Structures are given as structure tokens and as C-alpha cells.
Amino acid sequence: MRNPETSQRNTQSSPNEWVDLHGDALYRFALIRVRDHAVAEEIVQETFLAALRAQGTFAGQATERTWMTGILRNKIADHFRKQSRDRTTNDxxxxxxxxxxxxxxxxxxxxxxxxxxxxxxxxxxxxxxxxxxxxxxxxxxxxxxxxxxxxxxxxxxxxxxxxxxxxxxxxxxxxxxxxxxxxxxxxxxxxxxxxxxxxxx
Amino acid sequence: MWRSIKMLLALKCDESTRLVSQSLDQNLPTLERWAVRLHAISCRSCRRFRHQTMLIRSAIQQRLDVESVTDVERTRLSDEASSRIATAVAENPSKDSS
Missing domain, CATH: 1.10.10.10 (Winged helix-like DNA-binding domain superfamily/Winged helix DNA-binding domain)
Structure with a gap:
């Protein structure tokens, strides 16, 4: 498993710093995988919103970046899941x-x-x-x-x-x-x- | 029995490449594994296919490693997207289940 772990802090930062601290790295991580700028931006936003709701689950054992990357991964899988439902599979x-x-x-x-x-x-x-x-x-x-x-x-x-x-x-x-x-x-x-x-x- | 012998001795390139691809995701059954090996002895294209496919796999892994350490590609959120996301975060204060 690979994470864009450039941030080494184990403490939680204030949500209004998140975009500056993690936005670009999460965006890159998403973009390589979903390949569409608009979709990647949307997934990053969803990740931050999910992180807001889940703030209590951040235990501080992982870095904040790692924690958010975990959420991001799930959001990417959700996107693939949705896309898969929307189209016919190859036969x-x-x-x-x-x-x-x-x-x-x-x-x-x-x-x-x-x-x-x-x-x-x-x-x-x-x-x-x-x-x-x-x-x-x-x-x-x-x-x-x-x-x-x-x-x-x-x-x-x-x-x-x-x-x-x-x-x-x-x-x-x-x-x-x-x-x-x-x-x-x-x-x-x-x-x-x-x-x-x-x-x- | 006949099917096994046929697979071992008469595997075609299309079947062989399919099995090579499968072997990258799961262990092949013994018969299939040997069929691919025997076929590869006499088929240079399939040997190359296997080698090159694995080379692509390791290149992708390498890329992810590089990406995770440095901001090698300089890809950034646009200012417009940054501020839009920041606004969305600010407008959604964390709520306890209400």
C-alpha cells in the first residue's frame, strides 16, 4: 500500500488548513487513478467532507495524511463502483x-x-x-x-x-x-x- | 486426460497469454503452469510478452513510489478548485449525528 506521505505530523490540524496541507497531494493521488480533473477534484472534496464527519476516528497513530489517504482510497473505490453500475460490462x-x-x-x-x-x-x-x-x-x-x-x-x-x-x-x-x-x-x-x-x- | 495432454503439448499463443495474465493475479493450477512453461520454451513472442508485461507492472510500482515521495509531477489543484473545496469544508462544520 502506498501513501503520499510527505506530511509527518501525527496531530490533527484545523480543517481550514486541510486544503493547503493536503489538497495537492490528495488531488495527484486521485488524478493518477481516475484520470479526470473534475472527478478528481470532486473526490478530494468528498474526502475532506468525510474526514470532517469522521474527525473523532483519527487516532493520531497514523499521520493525518495517511488517515486522509485511506478515506480517499475508499472514495475512489466508490467512484469505480458507481461507474461500474452505470454501464454494461464487456461480454x-x-x-x-x-x-x-x-x-x-x-x-x-x-x-x-x-x-x-x-x-x-x-x-x-x-x-x-x-x-x-x-x-x-x-x-x-x-x-x-x-x-x-x-x-x-x-x-x-x-x-x-x-x-x-x-x-x-x-x-x-x-x-x-x-x-x-x-x-x-x-x-x-x-x-x-x-x-x-x-x-x- | 486427453484434454490435459492437449493443453500441455498444444497450447496456443492466445491461450498462453491469457494464462500469463491470469498468473499475475493468482496462482495457476499445476497443469496450466506447466503448459505455459512448455509453450514458452519454443515461443519467443510469448516469452517476451511475459517479460514485458511484468516490466510494465514494475514500472507502474516504481512510479507510485516516486510519486509518494516527491511532488515530481507538480500537478496541483487549480486555485478555483482549491477555494471551492475550502468553502465547502468551511460550510460543513462537523456535526454530531443529529
């Missing part, structure tokens, strides 16, 4: 479609998976790479991305994700598979192989 036909995109009728790769040059994998911690990763994540359908975020960013166990999104294990597996196939290909096209072409050109 088996979409799964077949995905298979047809990447594999021929014999089940073999249509395009062989390229080797990623060491120079490009070593620069994966740079800001440029994050931007491409963001763009590739943005292309995923919401339901697929939300499942992937819960799994790969929040480290939530699969049973728990199924509960949050109200989907079956099979459906979750299909979504994560789709996310991984699409992200890998998108990163390959826009980062790993593009970087090589740039070097050669």
Missing part, C-alpha cells in the same frame, strides 16, 4: 474480438512480439515515459482501466475487485487481460520502438 464477444486483433485463426501472434531495447527499458522511470503510459491508459475503456488501476496501482486482491465492480472472476480476468495486451502494444508503438527509430533516424 464474451468483445473478448473474441480482442483475440482476433492480436492472433490469427490458429491462435498464433499476428505480429511477433518485438524485443525492447535495453536503452528504452532503462529510461522507463523518466517523465516522458509516464506521459506515454498515461496516454495509453487513457485509451482503455473505463471498466477495463478501473479494474487495472485497482489491481496494479492499489494492489487490491481479485475477489475484492469483483465485489467493488460487481463482476465475475471471469469478467475481471478478461478485463485485466485486455488491459495488459493493449497497454503492452500501445507502449511498444509509442515508446519502446519509437525511441529506437528516433536513435536510428
Amino acid at each position: 464474451a464477444s468483445e473478448q473474441d474480438e480482442l483475440t482476433r486483433v492480436f492472433f490469427d485463426k490458429h491462435g498464433h501472434w499476428k505480429n511477433k512480439v518485438a524485443s525492447w531495447p535495453r536503452s528504452t527499458t532503462e529510461s522507463m522511470s523518466a517523465g516522458d515515459f509516464w506521459r506515454i503510459l498515461d496516454q495509453c491508459m487513457a485509451k482503455l475503456p473505463d471498466g477495463v482501466r478501473n479494474a487495472f488501476v485497482l489491481r496494479e496501482m492499489e494492489g487490491v486482491k481479485t475477489e475484492q475487485i469483483c465485489k467493488i465492480l460487481a463482476i465475475t472472476t471471469t469478467n475481471l480476468g478478461a478485463r485485466l487481460y485486455r488491459a495488459r495486451m493493449s497497454l503492452r502494444q500501445c507502449l511498444e508503438r509509442n515508446w519502446f520502438l519509437r525511441e529506437v527509430q528516433k536513435d536510428e533516424g
Whole structure:
């Protein structure tokens, strides 16, 4: 579990300082996961309001930031839950479609998976790479991305994700598979192989 | 029995990648685990797929670590949003259940 723990205070600050103290960090935390500025702002506001109501539960063992991040995490899960209720889940036909995109009728790769040059994998911690990763994540359908975020960013166990999104294990597996196939290909096209072409050109 | 032998010896790339993805979320049953391994011996694309998928996973983890320590991206709430949220907080004094 990861928290934006830059604030080390174990005492509770006054609510009218919260936006200054924690607003940006909570906003960033939310934005990486929900990807929409307006939604992230709304979730931060809801987090502060929930924190106000729950002030009595802050035991001072964790930092105030950690406590609020916990509330924020729940709000993000609530958002995914709501989004999941609002739309139809991807079904088996979409799964077949995905298979047809990447594999021929014999089940073999249509395009062989390229080797990623060491120079490009070593620069994966740079800001440029994050931007491409963001763009590739943005292309995923919401339901697929939300499942992937819960799994790969929040480290939530699969049973728990199924509960949050109200989907079956099979459906979750299909979504994560789709996310991984699409992200890998998108990163390959826009980062790993593009970087090589740039070097050669 | 026949199904098991077929899976072990004739796993296709589409099935193999599906199982590789599944293995990142839960332990695979023994048969499936061996089927993926045997397939990978002769399939370079699937070996790369597995490696690259795990590389992406660790890159994301790395990003979250960096993000949690420094304000590396300089993303901030807009002034407009800050003041709107501050107002909402100020207008909602904590109430005991009433």
C-alpha cells in the first residue's frame, strides 16, 4: 500500500488548513487513478467532507495524511463502483474480438512480439515515459482501466475487485487481460520502438 | 486426460497469454503452469510478452513510489478548485449525528 506521505505530523490540524496541507497531494493521488480533473477534484472534496464527519476516528497513530489517504482510497473505490453500475460490462464477444486483433485463426501472434531495447527499458522511470503510459491508459475503456488501476496501482486482491465492480472472476480476468495486451502494444508503438527509430533516424 | 495432454503439448499463443495474465493475479493450477512453461520454451513472442508485461507492472510500482515521495509531477489543484473545496469544508462544520 502506498501513501503520499510527505506530511509527518501525527496531530490533527484545523480543517481550514486541510486544503493547503493536503489538497495537492490528495488531488495527484486521485488524478493518477481516475484520470479526470473534475472527478478528481470532486473526490478530494468528498474526502475532506468525510474526514470532517469522521474527525473523532483519527487516532493520531497514523499521520493525518495517511488517515486522509485511506478515506480517499475508499472514495475512489466508490467512484469505480458507481461507474461500474452505470454501464454494461464487456461480454464474451468483445473478448473474441480482442483475440482476433492480436492472433490469427490458429491462435498464433499476428505480429511477433518485438524485443525492447535495453536503452528504452532503462529510461522507463523518466517523465516522458509516464506521459506515454498515461496516454495509453487513457485509451482503455473505463471498466477495463478501473479494474487495472485497482489491481496494479492499489494492489487490491481479485475477489475484492469483483465485489467493488460487481463482476465475475471471469469478467475481471478478461478485463485485466485486455488491459495488459493493449497497454503492452500501445507502449511498444509509442515508446519502446519509437525511441529506437528516433536513435536510428 | 486427453484434454490435459492437449493443453500441455498444444497450447496456443492466445491461450498462453491469457494464462500469463491470469498468473499475475493468482496462482495457476499445476497443469496450466506447466503448459505455459512448455509453450514458452519454443515461443519467443510469448516469452517476451511475459517479460514485458511484468516490466510494465514494475514500472507502474516504481512510479507510485516516486510519486509518494516527491511532488515530481507538480500537478496541483487549480486555485478555483482549491477555494471551492475550502468553502465547502468551511460550510460543513462537523456535526454530531443529529
